Amino acid sequence: MKRILIKNAKIVNEGKIFESDLLIENQFIKEIADSISAKPEYKVIDAEGNFLIPGAIDDQVHFREPGLTHKGDIASESKAAVAGGITSFIEQPNTVPNAVTQELLEQKYQIAAETSHANYSFMMGGTNDNLEEILKTNPRNVAGIKLFLGSSTGNMLVDNEEVLEKIFSSTKMLIAVHCEDETTIRNNVELYKEKYGDDIPVKYHHLIRSEEACYLSSSKAIALAKKTGARLHVFHLSTAKEMDLFTNKIPLEEKQITAEVCIHHLWFTDADYETKGNFIKWNPAVKTEADRTALWQALLDDRIDVIATDHAPHTLEEKKQVYTKAPSGGPLVQHAVVAMFEAYHQGKISVEKIIEKMAHNPAKIFKIEKRGFIKEGYYADLVLINPAMPWNVKKENILYKCGWSPLEGTNFKSRITHTFVNGELVYQNSKVNDTRAGMRLLFNR
Structure with missing residues (x-):
């Protein structure tokens, strides 16, 4: 013993x-x-x-295995996670192949059973034509269903409204959504490409993947959840406007619709594109100072329930490409907890609130057994x-397989x-x- x-x-x-x-x-x-x-x-x-503190539970990561392991894998990224105080993670289905059948989903669990340093769960992915597979998902040992309502890495866009309503009304499992309106984004890309070609300055990213694109999609998802009674969790909110869609009037345990914010949307603003460029190119985009302020306020008043990372590593070579080719996403699990403690030192948030949003609430929202407290x-x-105990983020102490961090140079x-x-x-x-x-x-x- x-x-x-x-x-x-x-x-x-x-x-x-x-x-x-x-x-x-x-x-x-x-x-x-x-x-x-x-x-x-x-x-x-x-x-x-x-x-x-209880180990943090990160409800949204992309560890890139299988199929994209040149960027990261379950072993490397879970190693970075435990070094960063994240002891459990929920990984997303946009790997290669996409985890959209029970067999493919289970293969990821088998990899993690052999290689993961942290506790793990994987989301079942939804598509326009896999409702039958979605309904086979076991609520006891799978975190939930993930739907991309805006396209991001992995081409898993669900844009058939009839299918969406069927998924929302057919499953009692938690449905987590990436909300950005595809038509709005495509139109915006074309406008900027006419002016700049493929080399669009990244400072326009938040205007391409705009407030309107986010609000259109998230408001539609929330309306559908209210109509069908679905249990909805909205990932990585990024705009002030969206904060009006959420409530703090009822206890978390009674909420049918919950909300998440990510470290990068609390840390960076569009002013940082000047120095960070594609290294802070995320979907949804990092937006304005006013948006960041509103996200902090909603976090503190409990309209936002969870802090996560959306950890999504890409290689330096990939990130150095022109705007239209450089993928969105960045690595964060090793630095998320200390980043929030930095906000504590700045007087923005209490330690108790950090733990509520990074450990207690994810455990409650996903009903995780015997963890988070x-x-x-x-x-x-x-x-x-x-x-x-101050330290500095530098290449030598970064554990991500991709070898870089958007927080490189930061003193914690x-x-x-x-x-x-x-x-x-x-x-x-x-x-x-x-x-x-x-x-x-x-x-x-």
């Missing part, structure tokens, strides 16, 4: 911060108490008064973070010192060990 005792921790859980000891026994949190006596067989870790009997997915005040996945100490002293401790996530539904 493996036992690890964490002493002198500042535990952050369910809106409270309290000093405590915590005992891990095998995969689980065995005991939380003011003082737990060490025994000879215990491995003892002194937290030295640093924060002990620091409670006795729960899996020991835990992270120790020192809020006063906080550093993750230890990460535990299912009771295994998988990250310490800036190193991820070889233990593949990740387990398949299960859902209470």
Whole structure:
């Protein structure tokens, strides 16, 4: 039996911060108490008064396996995730081939079972013609259904309105959506191509994939969810206008429609295109300062429920292409938690709120079994973070397979010192060990 005792921790859980000891026994949190006596067989870790938080649950990543492993793979990106304090991830279906049959979906689980450093689940992908496969999805061990209502990496656009309504009305599973209106975007691209050809300045990205494109699509998806009673989760919101579509009037557990914001939309604005170029080219686009301000406000007042990454690595060579050829997306899992702690240092958000949005709420929204909280009997997915241990993001300490970060050069005040996945100490002293401790996530539904 493996036992690890964490002493002198500042535990952050369910809106409270309290000093405590915590005992891990095998995969689980065995005991939380003011003082737990060490025994000879215990491995003892002194937290030295640093924060002990539940491992973050990233509900939207693209780890690129199978088929796109020159950009990243489950082993490399999950390794970066645990170094960044993310102990569970939900990966998207736009790999090659797309995960749009039960067989293809299960193949991804088999890869992760052998290679993942973090806990994992995979979304079943929806298309214009795979309703039968969607309805076979097991709600107990699959996170949900993913629909691209605007095209992005992977050509999985669902644009048949009759099919959409059938999917929304036929499944009780959570439906997660990428919302951008395809017609609006195509028209905007043509306008800018007439002027610039393929080498459109990236500073116009947020005008091509515009506020209008986002709002048209997200408002339509929400109207359809209300009509059909579907359980809808809207990914990576990016505009002030969309914030009016969401409510904070009811508890999270009662919401049928929930919302997510990503790190890059909270961190960057269109002013950053000047220096970052395609490295901050995402879909939906990073937009204006006013949009970023509105996203922060909605996050803090609980119209937005979750903070995620939309981690989507591409190679440097791919990103250096002209605008129309450079793919959208960027790597973020290694730096997401410390980026939010930077916002804490800036007085924008409390530590308790960070944990609510990055651990508690994803667990609630997806009904993940025994994760996302620091409670006795729960899996020991835990992270120790020192809020006063500065470091700088540079090529030598980036773990992404693609080898770059949009946050390169950033000085962070906080550093993750230890990460535990299912009771295994998988990250310490800036190193991820070889233990593949990740387990398949299960859902209470």
